Amino acid sequence: MSSFKIATWNVNSLRVRLPHVLEWLYYVKPDVLALQETKLQDEAFPAAVIQEAGYEAVFSGQRTYNGVAILSRKKASDMMVELPNFQDPQRRVLAAMVEDIRVLNVYVPNGESIASDKYQYKLNWLKNLELFLRDELKKYPKLIILGDFNIAPEEMDVHDPKLWDGRVLFSEKERQAFQDMLHVGLADCFRKTNPSEKSFSWWDYRMNAFKRDLGLRIDHILASSVLVSACVKCYIDKTPRSQERPSDHAPVVAEFIL
DNA sequence: ATGGTTGCAACGCAA
Numbered sequence: 001m002s003s004f005k006i007a008t009w010n011v012n013s014l015r016v017r018l019p020h021v022l023e024w025l026y027y028v029k030p031d032v033l034a035l036q037e038t039k040l041q042d043e044a045f046p047a048a049v050i051q052e053a054g055y056e057a058v059f060s061g062q063r064t065y066n067g068v069a070i071l072s073r074k075k076a077s078d079m080m081v082e083l084p085n086f087q088d089p090q091r092r093v094l095a096a097m098v099e100d101i102r103v104l105n106v107y108v109p110n111g112e113s114i115a116s117d118k119y120q121y122k123l124n125w126l127k128n129l130e131l132f133l134r135d136e137l138k139k140y141p142k143l144i145i146l147g148d149f150n151i152a153p154e155e156m157d158v159h160d161p162k163l164w165d166g167r168v169l170f171s172e173k174e175r176q177a178f179q180d181m182l183h184v185g186l187a188d189c190f191r192k193t194n195p196s197e198k199s200f201s202w203w204d205y206r207m208n209a210f211k212r213d214l215g216l217r218i219d220h221i222l223a224s225s226v227l228v229s230a231c232v233k234c235y236i237d238k239t240p241r242s243q244e245r246p247s248d249h250a251p252v253v254a255e256f257i258l
Numbered sequence: 259a260t261g262g263t264t265g266c267a268a269c270g271c272a273a
Contacts, residue, residue, distance in 0.1 A: 013265055039265075063266085064266055065272070110273055112272080112273080205273095206263045207262055207263085245264095247264095248263090248264075
């Protein structure tokens with residue numbers, strides 16, 4: 001029996017948030033940390049500094065936008081950076097093996113608004129992710145998909161469901177796409193271990209949203225059935241969000257006894 | 259309150 005701790009964090013620029021990440025790794029010591037919105041080209045990724053902190057890194061980045069990375073105590077292998085049959089210059093996917101677990105880090109498109117072309121891109125992207133997940137689950141029964149899904153699954157995941165009704169991040173089609181992913185054979189670790197807790201993982205920078213706790217739960221850790229039953233704890237760590245110059249997202253952590 | 263804040267990059271775009 002050993003403990004395995006995995007986390008996801010949209011850092012909104014790893015260049016700006018590197019000190020926050022290093023401090024957080026020091027205190028929380030996860031086995032794996034999946035990052036989104038690194039906003040760094042691969043040549044600029046701070047692999048050496050992260051290695052000094054005791055973590056290996058794999059990454060898929062670009063200038064200005066998007067970018068994903070997986071930090072892990074043990075070196076990751078079998079990396080994939082594209083959804084099959086879906087050409088996309090946006091760096092949003094990073095799958096890798098860490099120990100004997102398939103880790104799939106995603107930065108799902110935001111969608112902007114339901115009238116936007118970006119909303120259609122988001123739905124199409126999610127459909128392709130679901131197809132990829134079906135194949136991945138066949139290959140890897142021990143699978144965790146985590147990241148910024150940009151979807152609040154249920155009313156309980158939104159500070160004001162009436163206000164957010166029909167809006168991007170909480171629209172029917174996005175929520176259905178999220179359920180479709182679960183039906184492939186996954187469960188939401190946070191909801192599984194905290195059936196009625198109203199906690200958020202993202203708060204807008206504006207309007208003092210964090211202080212007023214006007215947030216959404218859009219960052220998730222989903223696990224295959226073998227792993228969900230081994231998940232003993234899942235929580236959102238609000239500490240970094242309350243610090244100076246924070247990301248607008250908080251890290252989400254899941255612990256497994258395997 | 260159709261605003262507001264942040265990051266990138268150097269103006270407006272994306273979130």
